[in-house]
Amino acid sequence: MSLRRATLRRRGLVIGLSAIGFAILIFLGSLFQAALTVGEAMAQSSVRPPANAVTNAPSAPGEARVRDAVAPLEGAPTAPWEILGPNSDSTLWGEVRQGSVFSVTIPDQNAATLVQSYGIAWQNTRSMRGPLRTYGTMSLFGIVALLFVFYLFRGRIRIEHGFSGTLIERFKPVERCGHWLLAGSFILLALTGLNLLYGRDLLIPLFGKETFAAITQGGKWVHNNVAWAFMLGLVMIFVMWVAHNLPSKTDLKWIAQGGGLFTEGVHPPARKFNAGQKLIFWAVILLGASVSLSGVSLLFPYELPVFATTFAILNSLGAEAVWGAPLATDLSPLVEMQYAQIWHTMVALAMIVVIVAHIYIGTLGMEGAFDAMGSGMVDRNWAEEHHGLWVEEQDAKAGASDASGTAAPAE
Numbered sequence: 001m002s003l004r005r006a007t008l009r010r011r012g013l014v015i016g017l018s019a020i021g022f023a024i025l026i027f028l029g030s031l032f033q034a035a036l037t038v039g040e041a042m043a044q045s046s047v048r049p050p051a052n053a054v055t056n057a058p059s060a061p062g063e064a065r066v067r068d069a070v071a072p073l074e075g076a077p078t079a080p081w082e083i084l085g086p087n088s089d090s091t092l093w094g095e096v097r098q099g100s101v102f103s104v105t106i107p108d109q110n111a112a113t114l115v116q117s118y119g120i121a122w123q124n125t126r127s128m129r130g131p132l133r134t135y136g137t138m139s140l141f142g143i144v145a146l147l148f149v150f151y152l153f154r155g156r157i158r159i160e161h162g163f164s165g166t167l168i169e170r171f172k173p174v175e176r177c178g179h180w181l182l183a184g185s186f187i188l189l190a191l192t193g194l195n196l197l198y199g200r201d202l203l204i205p206l207f208g209k210e211t212f213a214a215i216t217q218g219g220k221w222v223h224n225n226v227a228w229a230f231m232l233g234l235v236m237i238f239v240m241w242v243a244h245n246l247p248s249k250t251d252l253k254w255i256a257q258g259g260g261l262f263t264e265g266v267h268p269p270a271r272k273f274n275a276g277q278k279l280i281f282w283a284v285i286l287l288g289a290s291v292s293l294s295g296v297s298l299l300f301p302y303e304l305p306v307f308a309t310t311f312a313i314l315n316s317l318g319a320e321a322v323w324g325a326p327l328a329t330d331l332s333p334l335v336e337m338q339y340a341q342i343w344h345t346m347v348a349l350a351m352i353v354v355i356v357a358h359i360y361i362g363t364l365g366m367e368g369a370f371d372a373m374g375s376g377m378v379d380r381n382w383a384e385e386h387h388g389l390w391v392e393e394q395d396a397k398a399g400a401s402d403a404s405g406t407a408a409p410a411e
């Protein structure tokens with residue numbers, strides 16, 4: 001079979017497998033979600049709040065409540081307009097407004113907080129002029145501007161010795177399947193996630209409220225379900241590539257020469273992955289794990305709080321010295337959710353910035369790079385210039401088994 005046909009077949013196989021993987025995961029995700037929704041509805045229908053559920057609700061204006069049984073201080077004023085003190089309606093509603101937690105006898109303890117006042121702080125954090133969106137926008141425009149300037153000065157990094165016409169297999173189908181599962185799901189998650197953060201202000205003026213609502217409802221479904229494909233892709237690439245991404249002395253040489261990215265004709269030695277790619281790999285793994293954990297915590301509200309435990313661990317590692325005070329570990333379920341949402345967005349934005357740079361170098365930025373993930377075969381000159389030590393290893397392996405095993409002339 002000709003090499004081209006074999007390559008096309010392999011490409012078809014990878015795309016087919018990825019598509020099937022996606023479909024299965026989306027199906028499983030929706031099943032899971034549907035099961036939970038039904039479970040939740042059944043649980044709620046079997047719980048009825050008792051008539052006196054909110055024990056401290058005011059019974060009638062001006063009347064005493066259970067929590068008002070506050071003994072007046074000795075020598076306190078007794079004039080009718082002063083005596084109410086902590087028992088007055090304004091004091092009570094002031095407390096409600098400040099987010100005081102009262103007591104309820106229904107299972108949902110969140111109902112004991114009538115007005116969730118720190119929700120305002122949370123809302124301000126993600127509002128149009130809040131820090132999340134301000135720094136998020138700056139980072140996204142920042143990375144695009146940086147890449148643009150880099151492109152203006154360096155242009156496309158060409159294969160210095162031109163195409164040799166000989167191809168080497170760089171990534172096996174299973175590796176590309178894992179990569180595209182991760183990449184495809186990440187792009188969907190990034191687009192639907194950015195819509196949740198910016199869509200209201202950007203899309204409503206363009207498409208109107210109804211269309212935006214439909215887009216966002218569909219986007220939320222995609223976001224919740226495709227997350228499982230992302231996690232699977234993350235585990236796949238971790239298992240397949242972790243051994244190639246452990247730091248080594250060669251990385252120091254690569255870094256010292258700026259990876260040859262800034263100077264034409266400079267090609268520092270590298271094995272399968274160079275130091276820059278190792279940084280990308282670990283950023284994807286660590287940020288990806290964190291965005292997944294906070295995402296799962298958001299997907300199952302109040303079921304998987306993660307911040308109190310994380311803060312307790314950080315405190316035990318000496319967070320106080322950095323922060324100036326121990327991190328709070330008595331977080332209410334609502335505050336847990338707010339922290340999870342803010343952290344999830346921050347980590348996702350950081351990851352998008354890293355991935356925009358990665359996509360640039362894998363497509364426009366470097367001649368011959370895309371083939372590695374497209375067909376899996378790269379030109380030998382490209383491989384020698386960017387991953388010289390890896391080519392030597394491949395040659396040694398091929399020589400040990402069969403000299404013609406890995407390298408084949410291109411058609």
Ligand code: HEM
Nearest residue numbers: 182183186187277280281284355359362363369370372373
């Ligand atoms: C259109 C989008 C993307 C393109 C064109 C692309 C392209 C590539 C290419 C060509 C390589 C192999 C480089 C080599 O042969 O040395 C690669 C590797 C890799 N990709 Fe992507 N990629 C994309 C999206 C993503 C996304 C979204 C993620 C993670 C969320 C990701 C994670 C990785 C990792 C961890 C590696 C190995 C380390 C590295 O080469 O930087 N990629 N990608």
